Amino acid sequence: MSATNLSLRRRLREHGLDGVTLLVIPGVLFVLALFIYPFIYGLILSFQPKQGGWLANYAKFFTDPYLYDTIWLTLQIAVPATLLNTILSVPVALRVRLMRRQKLLTTILVIPITLGTVMVADGLLTYLGPRGWLNRTLLEFGLISDPVRLIHNYWGVMLSLVISGFPFTFLLTLSYVTGIDPALEQAGAMLGARSRQRFFRILLPLLAPGLAITLALAFVQAFTVFPSAILLGAPAGPTRVISIVAYQAAFEQFDYPLASAIAMLMAAIQLVIIAGLLGARMLVFRGPVSTGKG
Amino acid sequence: MPIASRDFRELRLEDVSRDFGQHRALRDVNLTVKRGEFVALLGPSGCGKSTTLNCIAGLLQLTGGSIWLDSQRLDEVGPEDRGFGMVFQNYALFPHLTVRRNVAFGLVTQRRPKAEIERRVDEALALVRLNGQDEKLPGQLSGGQQQRVAIARAIVVGPPLVLMDEPLSNLDAKLRLEMRAEIRRIHTMLGCSTIYVTHDQEEALSLADRIMVMIDGQPRQIGTPEDLYARPASADVAEFMGYRNLLTSPAQMTVDGAAVTVSGARVLGTAMGTVGARATVAIRPDDLQPTADGPIAATVEIAEYHGRDFYAVARGTGGEDLYFRSDRRVAAGEVVHLAASPARVLVYPA
Amino acid sequence: MHRSLGERLWSFSIWAVVAFFVLNLLAMIGSVVVDSFGTHWFNTWLPAGFTPQWYVMAWDEFQLPDILIVTAEVVGTVVLVSGLIGVPTAYAMARRNFPGKQVVMLIFLLPLLVPPITYGIPMATVLYQAHLAGTIWGVILANLVPTVPFVILIMIPFVEQIDPRVEAAARVFGARMGRLFVQILVPLLLPGILAALLLVLVRTIAMFELTFLTSGPTSQTLVVALYYAVFAAGVRSQQSIDAMAVVYMITTLIWLLIALQFVNPTQIVTRAKR
Numbered sequence: 001m002s003a004t005n006l007s008l009r010r011r012l013r014e015h016g017l018d019g020v021t022l023l024v025i026p027g028v029l030f031v032l033a034l035f036i037y038p039f040i041y042g043l044i045l046s047f048q049p050k051q052g053g054w055l056a057n058y059a060k061f062f063t064d065p066y067l068y069d070t071i072w073l074t075l076q077i078a079v080p081a082t083l084l085n086t087i088l089s090v091p092v093a094l095r096v097r098l099m100r101r102q103k104l105l106t107t108i109l110v111i112p113i114t115l116g117t118v119m120v121a122d123g124l125l126t127y128l129g130p131r132g133w134l135n136r137t138l139l140e141f142g143l144i145s146d147p148v149r150l151i152h153n154y155w156g157v158m159l160s161l162v163i164s165g166f167p168f169t170f171l172l173t174l175s176y177v178t179g180i181d182p183a184l185e186q187a188g189a190m191l192g193a194r195s196r197q198r199f200f201r202i203l204l205p206l207l208a209p210g211l212a213i214t215l216a217l218a219f220v221q222a223f224t225v226f227p228s229a230i231l232l233g234a235p236a237g238p239t240r241v242i243s244i245v246a247y248q249a250a251f252e253q254f255d256y257p258l259a260s261a262i263a264m265l266m267a268a269i270q271l272v273i274i275a276g277l278l279g280a281r282m283l284v285f286r287g288p289v290s291t292g293k294g
Numbered sequence: 295m296p297i298a299s300r301d302f303r304e305l306r307l308e309d310v311s312r313d314f315g316q317h318r319a320l321r322d323v324n325l326t327v328k329r330g331e332f333v334a335l336l337g338p339s340g341c342g343k344s345t346t347l348n349c350i351a352g353l354l355q356l357t358g359g360s361i362w363l364d365s366q367r368l369d370e371v372g373p374e375d376r377g378f379g380m381v382f383q384n385y386a387l388f389p390h391l392t393v394r395r396n397v398a399f400g401l402v403t404q405r406r407p408k409a410e411i412e413r414r415v416d417e418a419l420a421l422v423r424l425n426g427q428d429e430k431l432p433g434q435l436s437g438g439q440q441q442r443v444a445i446a447r448a449i450v451v452g453p454p455l456v457l458m459d460e461p462l463s464n465l466d467a468k469l470r471l472e473m474r475a476e477i478r479r480i481h482t483m484l485g486c487s488t489i490y491v492t493h494d495q496e497e498a499l500s501l502a503d504r505i506m507v508m509i510d511g512q513p514r515q516i517g518t519p520e521d522l523y524a525r526p527a528s529a530d531v532a533e534f535m536g537y538r539n540l541l542t543s544p545a546q547m548t549v550d551g552a553a554v555t556v557s558g559a560r561v562l563g564t565a566m567g568t569v570g571a572r573a574t575v576a577i578r579p580d581d582l583q584p585t586a587d588g589p590i591a592a593t594v595e596i597a598e599y600h601g602r603d604f605y606a607v608a609r610g611t612g613g614e615d616l617y618f619r620s621d622r623r624v625a626a627g628e629v630v631h632l633a634a635s636p637a638r639v640l641v642y643p644a
Numbered sequence: 645m646h647r648s649l650g651e652r653l654w655s656f657s658i659w660a661v662v663a664f665f666v667l668n669l670l671a672m673i674g675s676v677v678v679d680s681f682g683t684h685w686f687n688t689w690l691p692a693g694f695t696p697q698w699y700v701m702a703w704d705e706f707q708l709p710d711i712l713i714v715t716a717e718v719v720g721t722v723v724l725v726s727g728l729i730g731v732p733t734a735y736a737m738a739r740r741n742f743p744g745k746q747v748v749m750l751i752f753l754l755p756l757l758v759p760p761i762t763y764g765i766p767m768a769t770v771l772y773q774a775h776l777a778g779t780i781w782g783v784i785l786a787n788l789v790p791t792v793p794f795v796i797l798i799m800i801p802f803v804e805q806i807d808p809r810v811e812a813a814a815r816v817f818g819a820r821m822g823r824l825f826v827q828i829l830v831p832l833l834l835p836g837i838l839a840a841l842l843l844v845l846v847r848t849i850a851m852f853e854l855t856f857l858t859s860g861p862t863s864q865t866l867v868v869a870l871y872y873a874v875f876a877a878g879v880r881s882q883q884s885i886d887a888m889a890v891v892y893m894i895t896t897l898i899w900l901l902i903a904l905q906f907v908n909p910t911q912i913v914t915r916a917k918r
Contacts, residue, residue: 016742019821020735027733027792028748034770034789035755035763042766088661095658103908108666110909111673114900115893116850118871122889123672125874126679126882131687133675134668163669171910183386186353189373190380191400191451195651201399205390217757224759227852231874243761247857256769263765267758285390287433 039267046261057261067262070242071269077154077229077241078222081161085222086215089169090207093177094199096170106174109167120160121231125151128159156232157239161222169218176210177203180289206289212281216274223270242266302364302454304328305350305487311358312345319345320511323359329454332481332488334502336495338534342511343491344383347457350489352376379448379456379486383463385440387432393419393443394428400451418450421480438469445477449484458490462497474500495535499523507531527566529574529642537576537640538617545573545641552641557610557632559589563639572644579605581638582618588633592616597624608632673893680886698887705880706869706888715865715895717780718855719848722787723841730795731837735829737796738803752793760790760853768857778860786854791844798843798911802836803829835906842903843911849896866892 012018049056061067096102112120128134130147138144150156180203188198226243233239246266250259310323320342327333335343348354350361352373361368368376387396395402397418401411419425422442432440441461448456461477462470478501481488492498498505499519506516507526515527526532533540543554552565554575563575582590592608597620604620608630618632680698682691702708737749755763767786768777776782806829814828830837855868864872870892873885 016740016745018740021740021742023732023736024748026729027796028751030729030788030792031751031755034767034785036751038766038770039763041770045766045769091654091658092662095655096662105662105666106909107904108669110900110904111897112669114846114850114896116852116867116896118852118867118874119850119889119892119896120672122870122874122885123676125877126886127668127672127675131685133671133689136689163672166665175910181384181386183382183384184388186351186373187380187382187386187388187447188399189353190351190378191447192374192377192403193399194374197403202388220757220759224761226761227856227871231871246761246765250765250769251857259765260769263762266762270759270762285431287389287431289389 042260043264045257046264047257049257049261050255057258058265060258061261061265066240067245070240070245071265073239074223074225074241074243077157077161077225077239078219081158081165081222082215082219085162085165085169085218086173086211088166089173089214090177090211092170093173094203096174097177106171109170111167112164113167117160117164117225118227118231120164121228124156124160124163124232128156151232152234154233154238157225157228160228160232161225165218165222168221169214172214172217173207173210176207176214180206184289205285208284209281209286212277212284216277219273219277220270223273224266242269302329304364305368305455306362307346307350307359308362309359310346310349310356310361312342312349312354313357318511320349321358323508323513325506325513325516327455327487327489329487330485332490332501332503334498334505335489335491335508336493336498336505336534337508338493340510341508343493343508344459345511346508347459347489347491351378351380351457377451377453379451379453381441381444381448381456381458381461383460385432385444385461387440387443387447389432392429392431393424393435396432396443397447397450399447404451414450415446418446421449421483422446422476437465438473441465441473442476445480449480449486453486455487455489458488460491460493462492463494470497477501507534509534525566526576526640529576532576532640532642537578539575539577539579539582539615541575541577541614542644543573543575544571545569545644546571551636554639554641557590557592557612557614557616559591561589561634561639562636563641564637565641567643569641569643574642574644576640576642577634577638579617580619581634582616582632583634584618584620584622584624584630585633586631588631590616590632590634592630592632594624594626594628594630597626606630676886676889676893679883680890682883685883698881698883699891701881702884702887702891705884706873708888708891710862711864711866711869712895714780714863715849718783718787718863718865719845721784722791722848723844725784725788726791726795726844727837727841729792730840731799731830731833732825733792734796734799735803735825738800739808752796755790755793756797760851763789764853764857767854771858777858778863780863782858782860783855783863783865786858787848787851789854790851791848794847795840795844798840799833799836802833806832839903839907839911842899842906846896846899846903849899866895 009018046057047054049060052059096105099105115123126132128150130149134150135144135147138148150159184202184206185198188202193201224243225241226247229235229239229241229244233241235244242262243266246259246262249255249262305327307323307325310320311318312320323342323346325333335346337343345354349356349369352368352371356369359369388399391399394415397415398411401414406414416425419428422445424439424442424446427435427439427443432443435443444461458477462473465473474497477490481501490498490501499522502519504516504518505522507514507522509530514531515522517525517527522531522535526535526537529540541556543556546553547565547569548562551562552569552573554561554563554573556575561575590610592610594606594608595615597604597606604622604624606618606620606624608616608618610616616632618630620630624630678690679685681694681696683693683695685691737745737752764786767789771777771782771786776785810828810832811824814824819828849865850867851865852867852871855865856871859865859868870885870888873880873888877885
């Protein structure tokens with residue numbers, strides 16, 4: 001081994017580059033090939049429409065009501081679902097963290113996440129149907145006179161998003177809530193603050209950064225709803241979400257450039273909202289919330 | 295409106311007990327704290343001292359007994375309404391609020407006028423000597439500084455009683471001594487009653503007017519520091535208070551005192567209770583000195599140089615370890631003749 | 645702490661909401677199970693009678709044995725490959741600080757943050773052009789995209805937990821990289837690897853969008869076959885569809901229960917440990 005060889009290896013190692021570092025290469029190549037590259041390819045493809053100038057796909061999207069309505073329709077489902085799931089998760093998480101045997105409850109709640117959206121859709125089709133147990137119960141108690149229509153419409157999709165979304169937001173919020181030192185609330189109580197004051201002046205500010213992340217992740221899940229919107233919704237009309245038209249463009253019309261354009265738009269909208277949430281997160285205190293320094 | 299007013303005369307714990315499921319964490323706690331007193335709750339970990347403090351604070355409910363503030367029953371009242379100040383072990387400063395807002399928190403909760411809040415926060419910060427750090431966040435402060443903020447926050451509302459839960463245990467030795475002096479200074483200036491939890495007997499002895507020693511959930515002795523230092527009520531308390539020599543021995547009551555056997559020698563001691571045929575003998579290492587003709591013969595095993603004197607362990611004829619202090623140098627292997635005055639040899643029932 | 649009447653009411657209503665949610669959830673699952681065993685079920689609380697015939701029917705109708713085999717192949721391969729690529733990568737990421745590490749970290753984070761449908765469509769397009777789509781390998785590759793980064797991100801904290809001095813000690817005693825890995829690192833990392841792979845397993849069984857976009861008629865996993873069955877619900881009987889759904893549910897829940905012995909429910913949910 002010559003002197004210059006040795007020093008080169010040593011210099012590389014100083015920068016953290018040696019045989020071990022090479023282990024990252026397969027993973028990186030894999031993600032580059034099957035994630036980054038398709039994205040870039042799709043981006044470029046979206047500017048190469050079958051007909052028309054380079055913006056033709058995007059123009060088509062924004063001039064065809066069948067297509068651009070989907071943004072509004074998707075937001076109409078995603079935003080209320082996200083807000084409901086996240087807001088509801090806070091009081092529930094605050095109560096559950098005081099429970100002694102949480103594991104049973106968290107296990108039950110993880111079931112819909114594990115089962116996935118297709119299974120939940122099938123379950124709701126049976127359960128919420130006009131002859132399903134829910135309608136039957138409501139009729140039995142005289143709360144309604146005719147079965148309520150909860151499937152093949154907006155409400156079916158909304159309910160499926162709640163069933164699969166709430167456990168997700170709940171578990172995330174629970175992990176943030178349990179990270180807060182209980183002594184902080186005790187200190188608040190000793191200083192005279194009641195539950196409500198302790199929540200708004202101590203807990204909520206400390207939860208805010210975590211809630212921003214929860215909102216972002218929950219929104220992304222809700223915005224990209226797909227099988228529920230088809231199986232449980234009315235994909236031709238009120239629940240024609242953006243992922244449906246992207247799919248249709250690709251696999252029914254075989255117009256890959258258009259499908260790519262729609263996928264890019266999906267990504268762009270999600271990016272805008274996430275950036276907004278994370279930007280707002282920057283404004284609040286984000287430091288450690290557990291025990292103080294010793 | 296907080297219940298406690300500045301004019302209370304005494305806080306009384308009557309037969310207080312607290313269970314956690316099957317486990318009796320506290321029982322038979324009877325204590326009266328007079329206004330202005332500094333009372334320390336002292337004991338090893340798990341003895342229930344923090345549990346007692348949390349019960350007084352209202353953070354834990356009692357499962358037996360009652361707590362009274364003069365003639366008002368306190369244990370039904372929530373912590374928000376008791377009006378006590380509390381300094382937590384890990385300070386529990388609100389990490390998202392500046393020092394100023396942390397200290398002002400209790401006053402803001404009481405909806406005091408803004409000018410009053412500013413004035414009182416300034417006073418509190420001056421008292422703990424922490425001016426100029428107002429706008430910093432707790433994460434930017436050192437441990438000692440956080441400690442001061444925690445104290446300021448607790449006293450700014452002018453509470454009649456301040457509870458402190460091992461406030462110095464997270465500080466290094468030097469800082470601990472400094473802050474100990476600070477706490478004493480603040481207590482003297484403000485005159486508010488203080489209940490202070492610690493496992494460090496040195497801390498308790500130096501700070502408190504009275505000390506309650508707790509072991510295994512029960513109070514074992516309540517008394518002044520002098521009482522506890524010189525006359526611990528039982529062998530357990532003696533052990534905790536630094537009587538490192540705890541020996542079992544046959545005993546005999548005589549007219550001069552209790553006669554016991556240490557390392558084969560007959561030694562006279564003070565009986566602390568009705569002593570039968572066997573007893574536990576407690577002697578402080580400081581009280582066991584090597585002399586020219588002391589009755590207790592032992593062979594030195596280890597000697598540590600401590601600057602002013604030597605701290606040594608010797609083995610007696612019965613195989614017992616004898617801890618003692620010596621002004622002059624002792625060496626391993628040396629035979630020493632130890633003596634202790636009968637007043638300083640405490641003999642407890644076995 | 646003492647509670648006022650208001651606080652008690654609030655607490656009660658929260659529990660009521662939770663109970664309502666859980667009740668509906670269990671009822672939803674229950675109605676699928678009951679329906680799959682019912683003979684006829686029209687206007688009554690419970691079916692007229694009970695029979696296992698729908699399971700037999702579904703077994704043939706939906707070619708369940710083939711589908712189960714395909715699912716096993718896909719999931720097994722995905723678990724294996726993501727472990728083989730993910731663990732060494734996590735080791736390198738945990739132990740080395742190289743220029744561009746932040747970028748690489750971002751590259752691994754993106755597939756976990758971007759939802760599958762969004763990148764699935766461009767990815768499926770590329771796979772179709774490579775003539776991989778429609779085959780089982782296309783499905784496997786597609787499912788690997790989120791799972792490899794998932795394993796990496798889960799394993800990095802586990803590797804960081806191992807004291808580097810343990811590795812140094814092994815080196816002093818003569819172990820080279822290979823032996824170090826096999827005899828020291830993998831045994832120490834085993835709980836983490838087990839947790840990560842079980843989570844990958846559970847998530848891949850339920851992964852719909854990626855498989856849906858890349859599968860062909862012979863490479864469908866159970867969840868995709870279920871989707872198609874529900875989609876064409878007018879053609880098949882609802883009960884046999886529900887029978888298939890129950891088979892899917894049992895498959896998923898068994899692995900969930902096994903996974904829960906090693907991980908807690910939160911980890912199934914949080915994709916990246918922050």
